[in-house]
Each structure stands twice: as structure tokens, then as C-alpha cells.
Amino acid sequence: MREAILRLDDVHTDIAQYHVLHGVSLDVPEGGVHVLLGRNGAGKTTSLRTIMGLWRARKGAIVLRHRDITALPTPDIARLGVAFVPENMGIFGGLTVEENMRLAAEGGRFDDERLQRIFALFPAMEKFWQSQAHALSGGQKQMLAISRAIVEKRDLILIDEPTKGLAPAIIRAMIDAFREIAKETTILLVEQNFHFARALGETVAVIDDGRIVHRGTMAALAADEALQNQFLSLSMEAH
Amino acid sequence: MMKTLSATFERFGGVMLLPVALALIAFLLIGRPSTWVTLTVAGLAMGMMIFLMASGLSLIFGLMDVLNFGHSAFVSFGAFIAASVLAFLGAWVSGGSAVLNIAALMAAIAAATAFGALAGWAFERVIVKPVYKDHLRQILITMGALIVADEIILTLWGGAPIPVPRPAVLTGSIVVGDVSIEIYRIFAFLLGLCVYVAMHFALNRTRIGLLVRAGVENREMVEALGFRIDRLFIAVFMAGSALAAMGGAMWAGYQSLITTAIGAEMMILVFIVVIIGGLGSIEGSLLGAILVGLMANYVAFLFPKMSLASNMILMMAILLWRPFGLKPAVKG
Numbered sequence: 243m244r245e246a247i248l249r250l251d252d253v254h255t256d257i258a259q260y261h262v263l264h265g266v267s268l269d270v271p272e273g274g275v276h277v278l279l280g281r282n283g284a285g286k287t288t289s290l291r292t293i294m295g296l297w298r299a300r301k302g303a304i305v306l307r308h309r310d311i312t313a314l315p316t317p318d319i320a321r322l323g324v325a326f327v328p329e330n331m332g333i334f335g336g337l338t339v340e341e342n343m344r345l346a347a348e349g350g351r352f353d354d355e356r357l358q359r360i361f362a363l364f365p366a367m368e369k370f371w372q373s374q375a376h377a378l379s380g381g382q383k384q385m386l387a388i389s390r391a392i393v394e395k396r397d398l399i400l401i402d403e404p405t406k407g408l409a410p411a412i413i414r415a416m417i418d419a420f421r422e423i424a425k426e427t428t429i430l431l432v433e434q435n436f437h438f439a440r441a442l443g444e445t446v447a448v449i450d451d452g453r454i455v456h457r458g459t460m461a462a463l464a465a466d467e468a469l470q471n472q473f474l475s476l477s478m479e480a481h
Numbered sequence: 482m483m484k485t486l487s488a489t490f491e492r493f494g495g496v497m498l499l500p501v502a503l504a505l506i507a508f509l510l511i512g513r514p515s516t517w518v519t520l521t522v523a524g525l526a527m528g529m530m531i532f533l534m535a536s537g538l539s540l541i542f543g544l545m546d547v548l549n550f551g552h553s554a555f556v557s558f559g560a561f562i563a564a565s566v567l568a569f570l571g572a573w574v575s576g577g578s579a580v581l582n583i584a585a586l587m588a589a590i591a592a593a594t595a596f597g598a599l600a601g602w603a604f605e606r607v608i609v610k611p612v613y614k615d616h617l618r619q620i621l622i623t624m625g626a627l628i629v630a631d632e633i634i635l636t637l638w639g640g641a642p643i644p645v646p647r648p649a650v651l652t653g654s655i656v657v658g659d660v661s662i663e664i665y666r667i668f669a670f671l672l673g674l675c676v677y678v679a680m681h682f683a684l685n686r687t688r689i690g691l692l693v694r695a696g697v698e699n700r701e702m703v704e705a706l707g708f709r710i711d712r713l714f715i716a717v718f719m720a721g722s723a724l725a726a727m728g729g730a731m732w733a734g735y736q737s738l739i740t741t742a743i744g745a746e747m748m749i750l751v752f753i754v755v756i757i758g759g760l761g762s763i764e765g766s767l768l769g770a771i772l773v774g775l776m777a778n779y780v781a782f783l784f785p786k787m788s789l790a791s792n793m794i795l796m797m798a799i800l801l802w803r804p805f806g807l808k809p810a811v812k813g
């Protein structure tokens with residue numbers, strides 16, 4: 243197995259008085275798309291937010307390339323090369339598409355070649371370059387959130403349910419885009435859409451009730467219907 | 482029908498039309514054009530001074546959700562420091578040289594503003610930082626700090642009203658036909674306008690401004706993009722406090738006699754402005770301040786007893802119409 247770029251070891255997270263993560267342990271190998279599956283309320287978002295330092299792990303360790311980032315402030319984690327695309331996309335609606343992306347560009351300057359590649363992946367970004375982001379459609383906002391995450395080359399991109407509320411045609415386009423993006427970086431993808439997850443994922447972990455209940459390759463999970471039934475909730479199969 | 486009406490309204494400037502509408506109504510009620518011009522200029526000048534005090538508060542709240550009830554302390558300190566500097570430079574203030582006149586005023590404003598920035602830094606570090614994310618404690622501790630600040634002013638400057646000498650070149654009025662306009666009001670208006678333009682430029686054309694606008698919308702995401710929002714906030718807090726002190730200094734020169742009540746008096750209007758304008762946007766603060774300034778002056782002339790109440794009523798009417806204010810910053 244390849245070396246892990248990110249490792250969670252027995253991570254416990256509390257939100258207010260609630261104990262939400264009950265010891266999440268996870269290895270994310272370097273390169274490719276790795277999926278975290280789980281039903282509503284299982285703790286997927288909480289896991290990503292804890293990695294990003296937006297919630298604090300009360301116990302356990304989060305290690306990014308041999309470096310313990312468990313107690314690091316969020317901006318420092320970002321500066322180590324981790325990008326985050328939150329569940330609500332985190333778009334700045336009052337800013338233009340350009341300004342949204344410029345914030346993520348090192349020193350506020352774009353690398354033209356990367357920008358052209360992003361425009362090729364998501365032509366809408368070029369078309370609406372000077373539009374205020376709140377005017378974009380839901381799918382375009384999601385594309386903007388992802389574009390912003392790849393304005394600079396990142397080591398690791400955390401993406402929380404990018405297909406939520408998107409039409410099938412857009413989801414197909416997203417699959418192609420993610421394949422392209424995963425050529426140069428590692429993606430940890432949280433999903434409920436099993437079809438999307440299966441098309442992209444190399445490895446998969448299933449989380450339930452704040453614990454990892456299954457880890458393996460996506461191929462193995464895709465081939466084993468009994469396993470799927472065991473771990474995946476109805477909401478996933480509905481897709 | 483309603484739809485086309487509101488679309489037309491937006492096309493002709495939307496809420497920016499409100500001050501114009503207010504001025505037109507006042508024109509009809511007042512009847513005498515010369516009086517109306519005088520009151521309008523007074524209202525615009527007052528609005529600009531309130532804008533200085535309000536814009537910082539609005540951004541501070543917008544960026545960090547921090548409710549600073551101590552903001553008026555910066556207004557008061559600015560006023561008293563300016564008064565002292567002007568008294569100290571008495572010879573320059575009253576002398577015949579326009580250059581020295583202006584230099585004295587600039588020194589007073591600069592001293593007040595610099596104090597505001599430094600005190601703002603200390604205030605943020607010592608008083609506000611420990612209570613981020615906790616509104617109740619913010620209210621209690623910043624109000625407590627305000628009481629302490631007022632006591633300090635009372636100790637340093639005493640309880641008696643303090644005269645504020647006005648530079649000779651800025652006294653008197655320009656008379657055109659039967660219209661007379663106080664020079665200080667023109668000066669106050671122009672200074673406020675310059676500050677607004679500078680802020681607008683800083684927010685819309687610089688990287689820090691971009692970060693502030695983004696932070697007002699979604700603090701967490703700005704951090705997830707790698708920026709230390711706490712540092713950004715210190716800068717905004719210092720700037721906001723400095724502007725409040727500058728507004729206080731200008732207001733002191735306008736009043737020519739100040740008491741320790743100056744901060745509290747202005748603060749009521751400042752809160753009304755911030756609420757009317759919408760939190761987190763300086764365009765909103767400017768619009769709210771102009772409305773409040775005009776309203777205060779027109780009503781003081783037309784129905785003297787209604788002056789403060791009129792602005793309260795204005796605020797309630799606007800909140801019924803636009804619950805988040807006229808031009809709130811976009812959230813999320």
C-alpha cells in the first residue's frame with residue numbers, strides 16, 4: 243500500500259456537549275480519490291471539519307505527511323496545502339467569481355495556465371467571471387467552490403457532498419472533472435451518492451455513528467452487494 | 482404591478498433614492514428654499530460625521546459578530562482630545578494665517594484619530610478578544626469599559642462643558658443670495674466624503690479589502706483559505722475606532738461646546754444608522770447616516786420636539802420594510 247498522506251488515529255470530536263466522533267481512524271493514501279461514505283448524521287462533515295481544524299479533536303491524532311496537525315489553527319492547516327470545499331460550498335455571494343478565486347490564489351495572482359485548465363473543466367467560470375457569485379446556479383456555485391480549491395496546486399482536497407442537489411448531467415461532468423483533478427492531487431470525498439462515489443473512488447471508508455465501520459477498496463465494495471446492504475443506507479441506494 | 486413598480490424603483494437607484502425623496506418632501510413642507518438649502522447642508526454634514534462614527538461599528542460587527550457597546554468611548558475621547566489640541570494651539574487657531582488655522586485643525590483630528598487607533602488596538606486585545614462568540618458577555622464587558630472610559634474623561638477633563646475653539650477660516654458662512662451656508666459644514670461634508678471614497682477604494686480595490694468583504698460573509702471560509710481572520714479583525718477594529726474618534730473630533734468642532742454626554746448622544750444615532758443601513762456594509766452606513774442627518778435637521782426645524790423620535794420612527798419604518806436594513810452585506 244502507498245504511503246498515507248493523511249492519517250486519523252482514534253479521533254474523538256465533541257460538538258457542544260454532544261460526543262459526535264467516537265474514535266475515527268482512517269488512512270488516506272497519496273494520490274487519487276478516496277471516499278468517506280455514510281448515512282445522514284453519521285459524522286462525515288464532522289470528520290472533515292475536524293481535519294480542517296474547524297472543530298477540535300478532543301482526543302486522538304491527525305497527521306498530515308508525518309506532521310501532527312491536530313492542534314494547528316485552520317489557516318495554518320490550509321497553508322500546508324489542504325483545501326476544503328464545505329457542504330454549503332462556502333461561496334462568497336457578494337464577491338465576483340474572479341474575486342472568489344483570487345482569494346485562493348497565492349499572493350492574489352493567478353497562474354494563467356492553471357486558470358485556462360480550470361476554464362476548460364468548468365467553462366461557466368469563464369463565462370461568469372465578473373458576475374457576483376450569488377447569481378450563479380447551484381451547480382455553478384459548486385463548480386466555483388471546486389475551482390477555488392484548485393486555483394493553486396494542493397496536496398489534499400477535502401470535499402463534502404459535491405453532488406448534493408445536482409442534475410445527473412452535471413454529476414457526469416463532475417466525474418470527469420474530478421478524474422482530471424485527481425491526477426495531481428489527493429481528494430478525500432464525502433458522498434452519499436454511491437454511483438458517483440463508485441465511479442471515482444479508489445478506496446472507501448464507511449462511517450456510522452461516529453466510527454469507521456468498514457475500510458477497503460472501492461472495487462471490493464462495488465462487487466459485494468451484501469456488504470453494500472450492510473453498510474449503506476437506503477438514501478444511497480436511491481440514487 | 483407591484484413587481485414592475487419595484488423593478489422601476491431599483492432601476493432608478495433603489496434605496497439610494499430615499500434621501501432624495503426625503504429632501505423633496507421636506508422641501509414641500511418647509512416652503513422657503515433658502516431655509517431648505519441651509520437645513521439640507523446641515524443634514525448632509527451631520528450625516529457625514531455620523532457616518533465616520535458608524536461605519537467602523539458596522540464593519541466590526543459584520544466581520545466578527547462583535548457587539549461593541551463601548552464604541553462611543555472613542556467618539557468621546559476623540560472629541561475631548563481634539564478640543565484640548567485646539568486649545569493648546571490657540572494662537573494658530575485664532576490667528577490670521579489660514580494655513581496655521583487648518584494645520585491646527587488637522588493636528589487635532591490627527592491626534593484624535595491616532596489615539597483612536599491605538600486605544601482600539603488595546604481595547605480589542607484586552608477587552609474584546611476574551612469574549613469572541615459570546616454576545617452577552619460582549620455587551621456586559623464593553624458597556625463596563627464604556628463606564629470606565631467615561632469616568633476617565635470626567636477625571637481628565639472635568640464635568641463642566643468645554644469650549645472648542647473653531648479655526649478662524651472655518652468660522653462664518655458663505656452667503657449666496659439669501660442662502661447662507663456655514664463653512665464648517667461644507668468642510669465636514671467634504672472630509673466625510675473623502676473618508677468614504679478612501680474606504681470604498683480600500684474595500685474594493687485592495688487585497689485586505691477583499692478579505693474583509695469575504696470575512697463579513699463567511700469568516701470560517703476565509704480561515705479555511707489560509708488567512709488569519711483574528712489579525713484582520715484587529716486591523717478593522719483599529720480602523721473603526723480611529724474613525725469613531727475622527728468623527729468625535731469633527732463633531733466637537735461642529736458643536737463648539739462639548740460635554741461628557743457627547744458619546745452617549747451620538748451613539749443613539751449611530752446605532753440607528755447601523756441598523757437602518759444594514760450590518761457590515763459601508764454603503765449602508767453612508768445611506769443610513771445621510772438619512773438620519775437630514776431627518777434630524779428637517780424635523781428639528783419643522784417639529785422641534787420630534788427630533789430624536791423622528792429617527793426612531795424612521796428606523797422602525799425601514800425595519801418593517803427591510804428587516805435587515807437597506808443595504809446589508811450579503812451573507813453566505
Ligand SMILES: Nc1ncnc2c1ncn2[C@@H]1O[C@H](COP(=O)(O)OP(=O)(O)OP(=O)(O)O)[C@@H](O)[C@H]1O
Pocket residue numbers: 257258260262280281282283284285286287288289329434
Ligand atoms: N452544530 C451542531 N450542534 C450539535 N450537533 C451537531 C452539530 N453539527 C452536527 N451535529 C451532530 O453530529 C452528528 C454528525 O453530523 P455530521 O454533520 O457530521 O453528519 P453527516 O454525516 O455529515 O450527515 P449529512 O449526510 O446529513 O451531511 C449528527 O448527529 C448531528 O446531529
Ligand SMILES: [Mg+2]
Pocket residue numbers: 286287288329402
Ligand atoms: Mg454532512
